[in-house]
Amino acid sequence: MNTSSLPDTLQTLDAGGTTYHYHSLAKAADALGNIDRLPKTLKILLENQLRFADDESVSREDMQALVDWQQQGHSDREIGYRPARVLMQDFTGVPGVVDLASMRAAVESLGEDPARINPLSPVDLVIDHSVMVDKFGNPTAFKDNVAIEMERNHERYEFLRWGQQAFDNFRVVPPGTGICHQVNLEYLGKTVWTKEQDGRILAYPDTLVGTDSHTTMINGLGVLGWGVGGIEAEAAMLGQPVSMLIPEVVGFKLTGKLREGITATDLVLTVTEMLRKKGVVGKFVEFYGDGLKDLPLADRATIANMAPEYGATCGFFPVDDETLTYMRLTGRDDAKLALVEAYSKAQGLWREPGDEPIFSDTLALDMTEVEASLAGPKRPQDRVALKDMKTAFAKVMEDDGKPLSTTEKGKLMSEGGQTAVGVEESYEHHDSQEVDLDGEAFRLNPGAVVIAAITSCTNTSNPSVMMAAGLLARKAREKGLHTKPWVKTSLAPGSKVVTDYLVAGGVQDDLNALGFNLVGYGCTTCIGNSGPLAGPIEEAIEEGDLTVASVLSGNRNFEGRVHPLVKTNWLASPPLVVAYALAGNVQLDLSRDPLGTDHHGQPVFLKDIWPSQAEIAEAVEQVNTEMFRKEYAEVFDGDETWKAIEVPQSKVYQWSKDSTYIQHPPFFEGMGRTPPAIEDVKDARVLAMLGDSVTTDHISPAGAIKPDSPAGRYLQERGVKPVDFNSYGSRRGNHEVMMRGTFANVRIKNEMLDGVVGGETRHVPSGEQMAIYDAAMTYQQEGTPLVVIAGKEYGTGSSRDWAAKGTRLLGVRAVLAESYERIHRSNLIGMGVVPLQFPEGESRKTLGLTGDETVSIEGLGELTPGGKVKVTIASDKGEKTLEALCRIDTANELEYYRHGGILHYVLRKMIGAA
Template structure:
């Protein structure tokens, strides 16, 4: 093994001296890196900085340099990000785990104060506001009041964490979405740290407990989403174990045409990259088209990296990065450091840059057309002109697919009228009376139109376009259809400042797009209830209705359980569909309505020009950002008044929101030996593309569900259930909601949709949770069997935690999405992969089998294990691949999970 080169040097910027690890000096010793992708240069700097000949050695560093030879590497490295970002849905269970680790350390006779984040952690409360009230001036304050009432126990706990833990800060509710707060305020592009009287500079890097952490890639900051479990380990000083990734280059040329938005661009990019296949890879954007691509547009594209499947979607630092930092109020000294450091390290984007990539593709932006995506996957782009046809196709396919499905779905009551045959035909329109108005609710009716989520509400051009379209529509006398639930949930307070400065707030309000909150609402299922009359009509007619939202996710059952088709669109198109009222309206040829004189009004008549949008965007100024972020951590009077108990170890109250989890019960200083799985039963037999939304509890809690019954047994009325996301600090609720999604399809049951299974050998149908508890009483271990792309979607730690608590020892699938595979290992559940050509289908599995797994005590990364499948016809043996890919992951698994490993290491027992 060679010696790690000494690359420490200094950089003078203004009157300040910075120490840094020089990439050019590394190149002198190790080989030219001029054409190494900039993302890998950032990883190389990280390895140089943490080189200790143990967790990082010279071979790790050389492997990054040598990556250029083939555009890939099989080398595993330990990567340490500068900081961690959390949102409250994923952050609360993270802080719960930290609190329970302190309790476990105290029980082992050690000082609990040893458990602290070692890297800076920012938690932004943005996922708890729901659209209960909408369409009026009072909606925002009423939703805030309801949010504080619902979540007081959680917020008290987070306030405790803020004072109990070092290196941990909380951005209070009502401030903005974590990704936009990160982009506009927290992100620095170059990070600094004082050490031994010297100032060290290094790239701003992070991991986040939300998959859309990638939005910060637009600022030249390398960051991506990980599971809450992995993020906790990172904040506790553990390296993120990763294989040096393949990097796909995406070359952008030209400019967007008149009338085409950043949303249209990102949906096109998402479609292209999904087709290319970039799961687990870095995507790095390059090309001369970047010089005219605003940073907000870059951030929109970077945000959607999980939708195109990549680990990240990175844009290098250049003049546009500096311009954005100036606009958003960063200090001059910081901006000067970003420029000087990026140029000194070869991280600055130069015209004509052509790095070496694993593979590449390109797009001429002038070819992009107006688009949406749906009805249930973000990569399924549909041209605006083809929307009506796409909905008709869905109707035809869904009719044939669901004719045997049982029951109607309600946002409150689960299944009713069991045995009703579902059909979606044009003669199922329902008469509705709402607010003293009579109308017909038809298939394709837009019942939710939401300007929401981080994806687009970070982007002034599309937000101003929405406001201008609303103004033009209002001038023509157009109004929103009465059955549409409208909402505006910006990513930060700056958005409402600039909409007001451009005199567009009144126009949006007039069409019902009143402010409902600053947070992630409709896109994560916090859309709130539909009016009772609308819900009744949907159920009575078995109507396939629609939502149109400016978010990034539209998976089945995510936005609202009654809304089967969900379409991602730009903010101005959200407004347009609220005016049209139905996705079967072809906005390119059909009128949106009539003007005051009875003349038809078409979308082209009210679509704002690029010149008008540019004029409006000029209203955005630096003082808006300085005003809104001047006291970002303080919160309002209600937040400040929350009582905060002062103690090192949390005193767990009687609460249905926060409970002491059982993960460390009985934990000793040394881990137990891993036992093989013998005669396990199949808890669920699942198909392809099962998402973490299908697995992890999300959205509303139904009264007749196991979680609903638990809450009622503990005195909580259904009206006060709140959402699964808000109760992620209570394992009793979350384990009952695991695999309980209303759209999940367990192939063990014919024609049943929802979180049900068949208990074997009794044959009794029951909720998955109830079956798991019955198996636990019988002492029977469990496995889950699935198809391709298991765990697609957001980084949801409870998709793994709930799986573990239900008694699942192993998941056997055809392939995995990166984050969920990692999270399963982090909770001590082994992910196994069928051999090429084998699947649940080729093996004829029904879920009645007994499954035994041998070789778990002698695993090696990427090795194989023997699975014995036994049924009435005999038994078969399959050699499955162990998807524990790295040595570090194997260590986590052997300790029973990543937190157990970290805890033992922090007290010197590992």
């Protein structure tokens, strides 16, 4: 069979006074078979195959496999998928542009025109991850933080301005605008994309990949998109297909409606818990059911956003009337709305009442059963009912060897038949510390909420929960409640529109009064940009080894992510963030314990200040289309400081050896037109031996740079003072910093060392303990290759390309783990590191490994997708031989590995050498 045997699928439709051409799925079904009950996500993949059918990268067999998927709900077929566009944020985007600039330099060195390296698909980069919460709780916090951000990041921003003028098809949304996912949802996303081709307008689904795992938020708008590693995104923007196996699709049926007092955040934490238990890693999740008709699009986007937390590739919501309502609200024009409706209905992508697609598996939730919840203390899938928070924290303390007293101290209070312990006296502990902060003395106790942050695209894109936070603040203020003095408060919305409607609703002043002043538009606390705590607070935590807490409206709460001194981090809705700032401690059951006392000394309970659904709905009516049109009218322009940045006019970037932010990476050094033969690994040493659920946050440099770390020493040697270190994320364009921070997370546990937490290892055979970076450099000087050994779900978390890039630069040739999460496995291959999997039933534990062994790997030159290789593990106790599964799953991935990485392959192909 070949594509020439397909009927002509190109059809026309009229919408909004314009004629569009499109590749008809109905016409394809005439030849391939009925697709009425094919999941809508797979219909989108099928259209993609139709549009790019060429008998090479896409064949008729690929399309037939998608149709035949309905018979078993899964397929082993590999397909090449080409998204319409690519989305980047600056943490992951800067190294992407650095790689493009480096590729141009490499092409020039090979005697070719560097301008041949250019994005072929539209690319939007949103600068949203650089603002830090240095200033907070005052009217000038936003202005001050932006000024600090521009000063700190001048080198990076100059580089991005160069990229904006040097590359075609590349746009930059300047700092101080919003979070990429919210900007994508409110402005960039089109649901149906169009382009001029052969003198006609071609319409097709808006699809994308992004360099942030929460790219999935756009699934709420009926747009299929997910996060990939930066290197894979770069290949996509350079015209390469994203290689993927046709996924399983899990259907999640929603029925009913949320009860009074229950938020979209409570819903998403429940969905996340359910899907994690179900097991959806590497799968698509598609939501369906008549409950969708009552689920606002902002709530859908909240659920879609957290697909990485429940482990899925995406969490997709089909197009329906609610999609059009949201697009109309956010300022999309009538012609676009007409096209979205006509195209979606013509292609069978429109949600109809009673839709029951065929799925690989299903699960269901009656939304009336959702209860108020948080998640923590260190994983987003670990949901805790609000009423169980007190018990959950007590267990944390018990597990930490610091059990709380079973005898509650403090006076009893009562109201309406409720009895509760006093607000401040109930959680004193032998570790409690006396603190004097700005002339106010208090005790800092275990469970103290030292950070309360309304932050992250997950919730700040949702007017209902944002208005609920503002209304709760208003009611709390009326009662005379105040934020506790030890709480660092912040409000970092995902777009300027949020400020507009909080002001229009009259609640921004109430938030300000409780310390939730605007600190910036960007991803702050959730990404680790929480900034420093007050000096006396940090000293008290360290002196008492206190287990304190953050409460944030984010999607990530992994160990060491929010702040290195904050051991427990709890995800919550924005109104609950405000509530915990008032309560000041997570050692409370807010369903029955008071938040504080009113003007008359009477206890105030959460139920007393929680806004009703009617109040929230009335406030949300303040959100209007003109707000979106005003804020997005000049979205790419930036402020005067951004405009004033001088930009060098050149096709090839002029690297500066003095820059500590942007350096020319060594990935293409000595690269020839043809790839060298792959050598086996002989007598490698173990750089680190890690446990289960090691995240990309553990592996990749993130958060603050410690002065005594290898990265801190590097910067100080170049005259950078610790106060000016900025974050690892901001320095992702400098490989010297990043490789020094790889595996350097303060919470990582290397099992080669007993009782040691942090980025340390044991050099073998000397036995000396040292930083992982220092050990890697010692091994490189000795000419010793390296491997990493790990447990289950290696690489869980964000799509961090530096987790793979840093691994490669440290000299790691292979990772041997029990299982992998999708993005990091792909990224390792993209950097020329082979991911191997222990045979079923085997692990570092069953083999009794200590990390002192040598590891040899044979057969790398004869790899086949999904094949096996011989691994020999030797020690003074003898040798053990394994047949490890090579997790290079597809032919495309094998080709990337053979070339030394995906970018090497793309570069050679673009100059005709591959």
